[in-house]
Amino acid sequence: MSQEPADGIQSVCPRCSVGCSLRYDANAERARGISGAPVNRRGELCPKGLGAFDVFDPDERLTTPLVRHDGDLEPATWTDALDRVEAAFEGIVDDHGPDALAFLGAPHCTNEENYTFQKLARVLGTNNVDNRARLCHDASVSAMEARLGAGGMTNSLADLEAADVFLVVGSNPADQQPVAFDSYVRPAVNDGATLVHVDPRANATTRLAESHLAPRPGTDAQVVSLLARTILDEGLVDEGFVAERTSGVEAFAASVAGEDPEAVADRAGVDLVTVRDVARRFGRADRATVITGTGIEDGPDTAEALLNLLLLTGNLGERGTGMNVFRGLNNEQGASDVGALPHRLPGGQPVTDPEVRERVAGVWGIEPPAEPGLNEQDLVRGFGDGIRGAFVLGENPAVTKLGTERVARGLESLDFLLVQDVTHTETTAHADVVLPASAWSEKSGTVTNLDRQVQRMRTLESAPGEARDDLSVLRALGDRLTDVAFDDDPERVFEELVTVNPRYAGMSYDGIGTGSQRWPFPEGADEGTAVLHRERFLTGEKRASFVPTAAIADGATDAGLVLLTGGRSGDTTNTTMGRDGDRHDDTLAIHPTDADESGLVDGDRATVENANGTIETTVRCTESVREGCVYLHARAADPLVGEGQTRVEVRPAMATADRPLND
Template structure:
């Protein structure tokens, strides 16, 4: 996030796109709802009538996979009516003319034709967003999990820069992280092309710094594979072994039938987790790890705030800390990786990570600090880009609409989008063990509009077969006001009716994220 969670509450207008915030980020959603109670405007843009839409000033329903179109449409109106922030654009950005040329063709009428959003709604939201003193954009995986996900995010950044809503309180472009400490994992180099603080592995000077810190020679200059490409390499027989920590791809991966074949090709699979899962069942070796409440350390949350985690309970017999397991393996592979405790690891993080250098264990004893924090006298950076962008001037990207990788047809006439429900977390590795949550949400469901259910002659509770070009599952129908005609929603949590047997594994070419939010399906009554 460029801004803090609390800062959202100070916005004059909050635009939430591709996020079922109340169910996926219930704590953060309270800040948005409080802002509405204070008279702030809320615009929700989502293919479903998610719960947050009940609090919205405006809900716009785009056809799935058309986000670039409505964003360009908003910018078209803002530029046409001279509502953009000309001083901000002149002083802090570049490539504006290229953006202006591209969005010129995205008239409200054309946007309505492609997205289904009424032209007048585009005009009104554009005016409100541009005229707000400070407007905040919040988005989640409804924006990113597309083959054009990277361009979707760039488009939202374009919109915010166009109106000068970056680098100030109440503004910003704020991705809502989907899992605990995923921000911290990325910060620590949990990506195939960077070390900590997003320092490129291809940079020789940076590599030499890490070689000296870790006392090794000739660290690889070539980026590794993203996880989605690893699975494909396993399917092709090129990747022979895999080590998985805290992930359950046998439920969460797209096109599960394809993924299962890929895993069957592996010669050696190691899984490190806190419970048995559908993936540990396939493993040659399983390492039992400690959970968050059984260890000391730090987390970095969605607003870049690094916070202490303190051990609350003892782990079960046989479970080890994640870093202890990794150190023991490293020693057996010939590298003496030894730490006394998590505090020592934290000191190393500060030493090799420029943006964390001032975030010492002692300083965050009583409260977190947001990176970047370059030294111990620095207070941290709650709001990014206050005076300049990381690259200097912000770059406008001129982006054209790209349709989803898969289109509906006579055989598969409905669009499937997937997501989460309030009561379960990811693949239910933890939440399925909680009786009360299973009472509230016991099984998978197929959410459908009243009109579509009526056409099929079906109702809530009827069992249906849902099929795509990749697989088929059976689940109960749920007729809901949240659904709109032609679009079906399914949660992906349930292994017994895994929505990811249906989803498309086509990837965004930059981020390598699969297109989990759009695929073509058919629904039929179960025999």
């Protein structure tokens, strides 16, 4: 940092979705937590939070606009850079129509920035706007939206303290959301609650678990259905809740009854006795809750099965219950809440609803388009074809699950690429214009944490050089490209946001203050809603439907080992939040049996390869990873990650003259 941040001013940690309050301590030259804060009530911070101000090397910051001339990015004035953007975007819209543009936003940005970003796209005439948050939790959130009416956590973090059983599936909150885990989950377990961990890899969360189920990847849904089968067979169904609040239980029960428990357990590689014991604990608990993460995002089946389990046992609409998605990045929930999605306007409202579009038009002065846009993956696939221009805000699509070489070719084939970021990335290397943006500590606004609390970030230091805060840049673009009013004052933008987002309707900047307000926050309410779906689901209906279990598919016959990843993909990417900066283990964790079959021993150098790419790493033999799987930190695994479940081949690395094997 070029100068020391302001001492003592409260803001929100940008390092994950938990939303801890912090301040800069000039004496210690690091972040400090704030006692009595909305989330980190005792003022605790995890190691990431303590280093929140050390996310950038000052020498790497972008400090002036860059415009490409004769193949090279060269410094330019803001006027010249914005002139170039204006001419390019207007030309693309004139020649190809607004749907030839793509807008890729970032969960690191504030609510006000993401709201203005999606507004800009829609005023220009396209719903081609998306953010990585949707992709990270698409399966779970889509299932929750369809059946419950919203994809946010059904309960607050504080509610979790009332749980008797925690079923943690595809998530490692002890490592990834440590303040939330240590403040709300661990105390409940220490006080007698049971934690069950479902994950193919033992990790920090497993250490607190009474039971660990390690299914073969791709079989989580079948294991959850086995839990439901036991609950049905042993009369542990909450008959009153099922009768009053659900529909379709007969078809669901019939689909589960058609499965052979022994065969399912064998396919999944789990012990049926343990599964049945877990089911009894879940079914007999007064309050049981599910915590999930990106580990269930291998398709919709696992999320649907978990919702079935909760409906069957009546574990929705009460404290200590529910489906609680532990998101990763700091404003993942907020980016979706404010409409940075191709199919939904602010507040989760469908773009296809004419009444919603009319209400939004009453605020914007122009009606947003009615046809849903393309999601991020389809937009990236369309670079250079149907998509002729792109605006990338604090994101790095050049490092993507679609394959880096393929995306690089697409980026190069665009007629025009605008990138707004704080440092150079793999994506800025392809840009026609690069605009220097502000880091989290250099701007104000609001962010929404994983349990739906909206909090205020505050400016703690100035941006370096000619870098500008993101909101002022977005306003400048809106003023140049449209006839609609845009603003760059966060409070005024928030006031506009709450008029079009019914879930935020009763919130105010002053009301949030140094605390928080949680959605849904109806206009005129004294406080937000901690527990969703008490009397009715957010669909507006009293009942939610069961989804029959699909036929079991044995996906374990493909060649290679299943690649498991942890951490957050793209942590090495500089964005408007900053680099993760944490030390991480780049070794390949592999079961000793699989290592032996691959001709490897602990400490060997290994080549890990698939159709997406190749890396070389060091082998670490451990039984914490089940047979048939290997584990890499997401940053190391980036070149290998592809669409869907990723498998890899592992073999001894070739020695070279300058580096003998195992040297």
